[in-house]
Amino acid sequence: MTAEQLLARIEAIADDKNREFFSRLSHTRYKLYGARVPDVRKLAKELAKEGAADDVIALPPMCYEHVMLKGILIAGSKAPLGQKVKMLDGYAALIDDWALCDIACSCLRFKKREEFDAMKEFATAREPFKARFGLIAIESCFCKEEYAEEIGDVVRGIRARGYYVDMGAAWLVCTLEAKVKGAGSKILTSGAMNEAASAMCAGKMRDSRRVDRETARLAAEYVKARKGNKKR
Numbered sequence: 001m002t003a004e005q006l007l008a009r010i011e012a013i014a015d016d017k018n019r020e021f022f023s024r025l026s027h028t029r030y031k032l033y034g035a036r037v038p039d040v041r042k043l044a045k046e047l048a049k050e051g052a053a054d055d056v057i058a059l060p061p062m063c064y065e066h067v068m069l070k071g072i073l074i075a076g077s078k079a080p081l082g083q084k085v086k087m088l089d090g091y092a093a094l095i096d097d098w099a100l101c102d103i104a105c106s107c108l109r110f111k112k113r114e115e116f117d118a119m120k121e122f123a124t125a126r127e128p129f130k131a132r133f134g135l136i137a138i139e140s141c142f143c144k145e146e147y148a149e150e151i152g153d154v155v156r157g158i159r160a161r162g163y164y165v166d167m168g169a170a171w172l173v174c175t176l177e178a179k180v181k182g183a184g185s186k187i188l189t190s191g192a193m194n195e196a197a198s199a200m201c202a203g204k205m206r207d208s209r210r211v212d213r214e215t216a217r218l219a220a221e222y223v224k225a226r227k228g229n230k231k232r
Contacts, residue, residue: 001047001055003062009047010065013039028097030064037103040065044072053077057087067094071104085118088133092122095129098164102136110141120150124157131160135168143176148183151176156192169193170200178210185215189222199223 010033019034026032035043047056053073061067074087095101110119119142122134135158138151155169173193177184187193188201202219205211 001050001052001059003059006052006056006059006066007062009043010035010063010069013043013065015039026064026097026099028064028100030061030067030096032064035065037068037099040068040103041072044069044076048073048076061094064097064100067100068103070094071100072107075104075107076109081112081114081118088122089130092127092130092133095133098132098167101129101133101164101168105133105136105140108137108141110137116142116147116150120154120157123154124159126159128160128162128165131158132164132168135165135172139168139172139175143172143179145180145183148176148180151183152187152190152192155187163196166194166197167200169197170204173201174204174208174211177205177215178208181212181215184211185219188219191226195226198226 013035014033015036016034018036019032022034023032047053047069056066057070057073059066061070071091074084074091077084077087079087091104092101110116116138119134119137122130123138125131125134135154138147138154142151151172155173158165158169170193173184173187175184176187184201184205188198193201202216202223205216205219208216
């Protein structure tokens with residue numbers, strides 16, 4: 001598949017209204033066509049079925065939707081883990097927007113220990129979007145009791161800084177609490193998270209229907225007390 005052929009496929013699913021709306025939310029450097037995520041996912045499936053995945057991945061990024069296609073196709077690749085991690089590393093360097101990270105992560109089907117270890121390395125990277133990718137990948141695939149303690153180690157080992165990293169950590173800990181009762185709140189109240197991520201996590205627990213109300217209340221109290229202690 002050539003760049004021109006791929007661009008024509010992307011233009012066919014462009015949505016001007018969605019482009020205007022999304023451009024107000026995103027600070028991406030890539031050109032936007034406004035294609036909706038379900039349509040991009042559908043196109044990715046078509047391209048994979050046609051045997052064009054490798055071509056799409058290899059082409060230099062042409063627009064936002066092309067970068068998202070790369071992420072979806074790499075995430076769904078059946079390449080050996082070492083090769084797949086290398087491709088994900090290259091993809092992480094292209095990410096400049098939360099959706100480019102999170103949509104690709106939602107397509108991962110990781111289950112194995114070595115896959116968790118690879119995403120743990122991502123999560124503790126210094127590059128913000130690589131770190132977020134690792135955090136959201138773990139949130140998507142490994143929020144299970146057998147990984148709960150190690151997820152705490154992951155959160156404590158975060159080195160990257162910034163809103164997207166903090167929010168990624170908050171999502172991870174909240175989802176862990178929803179799936180393994182007590183595990184997420186244990187991480188939160190251990191001081192493993194920075195102040196901003198802690199506040200985000202408590203907010204997500206408050207808004208989540210899967211986290212019980214008492215846990216959410218205690219999370220909010222912890223954040224409030226932590227802020228109060230800092231002012232003293």
